[in-house]
Amino acid sequence: MFNTKIQKMSESNLDKVMQIENACFTGEVWTKESFKQDIVNAEHRLCFVLIEKTTVIGYAVLDILDEEYDLLKIAIDISKRRQGFATILFNYIKANAKIQGINKISLLVRQSNTEAKNLYIKLGFKEIALRKHAYPDGEHGIFMCTNV
Numbered sequence: 124m125f126n127t128k129i130q131k132m133s134e135s136n137l138d139k140v141m142q143i144e145n146a147c148f149t150g151e152v153w154t155k156e157s158f159k160q161d162i163v164n165a166e167h168r169l170c171f172v173l174i175e176k177t178t179v180i181g182y183a184v185l186d187i188l189d190e191e192y193d194l195l196k197i198a199i200d201i202s203k204r205r206q207g208f209a210t211i212l213f214n215y216i217k218a219n220a221k222i223q224g225i226n227k228i229s230l231l232v233r234q235s236n237t238e239a240k241n242l243y244i245k246l247g248f249k250e251i252a253l254r255k256h257a258y259p260d261g262e263h264g265i266f267m268c269t270n271v
């Protein structure tokens with residue numbers, strides 16, 4: 124249906140990743156340098172890009188914990204939203220987790236981030252706990268988990 128592929132993020136993807144990052148996040152934007160470090164630290168981090176034809180339209184970054192992935196970030200280009208792309212990317216991550224023997228994926232989401240909360244609920248995540256003032260600006264975070 125979609126002309127998409129998912130691959131590990133590489134430095135050649137970073138200009139487009141940074142465009143999406145800057146458009147998606149305010150106040151907690153990661154720098155190109157920190158992305159480079161995420162890629163270099165591949166042993167405990169996973170970074171994927173979603174490519175449509177030849178263009179990066181989304182990405183996700185995860186921490187690999189003992190038997191768990193922590194989804195740190197998932198973002199889709201504004202012009203490509205609400206077309207199922209985050210779902211495609213997450214389903215790939217989940218399939219990858221299963222192959223790696225990971226049994227749980229967890230994340231923290233801002234209480235005000237309705238689109239992300241709705242996405243995660245649709246993907247099967249359950250709200251586990253409210254983490255008060257979890258973000259630097261004082262906003263509460265919702266800790267969510269799903270089994271793989």
Ligand SMILES: CC(C)(COP(=O)(O)OP(=O)(O)OC[C@H]1O[C@@H](n2cnc3c(N)ncnc32)[C@H](O)[C@@H]1OP(=O)(O)O)[C@@H](O)C(=O)NCCC(=O)NCCS
Nearest residue numbers: 147196197198199204205206207208209210238239241242
């Ligand atoms: C959250 C985000 C990744 C969703 O990406 P997406 O490709 O648009 O998501 P999908 O098309 O796969 O949507 C799946 C479901 O998520 C929910 N959803 C997505 N966007 C939504 C919105 N704007 N409003 C309400 N629900 C929304 C819906 O339940 C949707 O299913 P539906 O379209 O059948 O109703 C995207 O909005 C984004 O990049 N946001 C900015 C970055 C961010 O906040 N990331 C999460 C925290 S790191």
